[in-house]
Amino acid sequence: MPELPEVEITRQGLLKKIKHQVCTGAMVRETRFRKTIPSDLGILLSGQRLLDIKRRGKYLIWCFERSFLVSHLGMSGVLRVFPKEEPVRKHDHVDIEFGDLVVRYHDPRRFGFIIWLDKTEIPEDLPEIKRLGVEPFSVEFNAQYLEESLRKITRSIKEVLLSGHVVVGVGNIYCSESLFEAGINPFISANKLSLKQLEKLVQAIRTILSLSLQEGGSTLKDFVSAEGKEGYFTLNAKVYARSGKPCLRCGKTIEKKMQNGRASYYCPHCQRV
DNA sequence: CCATATACCTGGCAGC
DNA sequence: TGCTGCCAGGTATATG
Numbered sequence: 001m002p003e004l005p006e007v008e009i010t011r012q013g014l015l016k017k018i019k020h021q022v023c024t025g026a027m028v029r030e031t032r033f034r035k036t037i038p039s040d041l042g043i044l045l046s047g048q049r050l051l052d053i054k055r056r057g058k059y060l061i062w063c064f065e066r067s068f069l070v071s072h073l074g075m076s077g078v079l080r081v082f083p084k085e086e087p088v089r090k091h092d093h094v095d096i097e098f099g100d101l102v103v104r105y106h107d108p109r110r111f112g113f114i115i116w117l118d119k120t121e122i123p124e125d126l127p128e129i130k131r132l133g134v135e136p137f138s139v140e141f142n143a144q145y146l147e148e149s150l151r152k153i154t155r156s157i158k159e160v161l162l163s164g165h166v167v168v169g170v171g172n173i174y175c176s177e178s179l180f181e182a183g184i185n186p187f188i189s190a191n192k193l194s195l196k197q198l199e200k201l202v203q204a205i206r207t208i209l210s211l212s213l214q215e216g217g218s219t220l221k222d223f224v225s226a227e228g229k230e231g232y233f234t235l236n237a238k239v240y241a242r243s244g245k246p247c248l249r250c251g252k253t254i255e256k257k258m259q260n261g262r263a264s265y266y267c268p269h270c271q272r273v
Numbered sequence: 274c275c276a277t278a279t280a281c282c283t284g285g286c287a288g289c
Numbered sequence: 290t291g292c293t294g295c296c297a298g299g300t301a302t303a304t305g
Contacts, residue, residue, distance in 0.1 A: 002298060034281070034300080058299075075298050076283080091283085109282045111299060128300085155276075164300085171298055220298060221285085261278075263296085 002073040004169025005212035013226025021098035030093040035113040057168030074111025143198040158186035239265040
């Protein structure tokens, strides 16, 4: 599921429902994740007000009065607000309670995680956050920055964008869509792109992510917002999951090729560069 | 340094 | 009706 738009929509939905609320407990039913969730989360958070939730890439940073949580949704994670009497379903691993409401972390594949930090620790200093690239909507993300960052990188542009080390938040769906939007072939070496193409790429990534935010994200299978709403972006996807279908721009057949273990969808005519 | 493979997990679906 | 194999939004680690 979750690339930048899904994580951002989750963040906004959570804030709408529980910003400034006081945590009244937690229930941890499963601790085995990519990173272990502390089973005494309720003790660690109880009585603390949730001041804000920030996003960095696909990570959420929950700011409590004397603690932080850092969460990631992995491939199949959902954070959703329910009334506290809502029945527990399979793969509902963690509840964070706020009075009559509960934030429920549901994640069938368990590639996500929630970690707890004491207020003396700095979430931005976590190694996985430290190595992240720039935010796509920040001023630092521009063609000059890309040219500089990609100068010595011979890996394909698709791999580099997906890695998150240059720009964050662009996963497999939005990467394919952005490269189509910019007319760039996913297999081209990152250092072969002209400044003009990099400018197009910057704009394309912003356009695609903005469009998805407007559509409520993409629901392929699991994703819903914190308020339970599905996202409709993939209904408008021009290449993602459209292999064998005609390109909406030129009519040629959209291709699917595996790249680094991930599916890449592109139009061999519109994305020749 | 680089490219590639694999691992982590569950569920859904195509094909037999 | 099963079974098997493959694929899925992400990311870290290991192996050449």
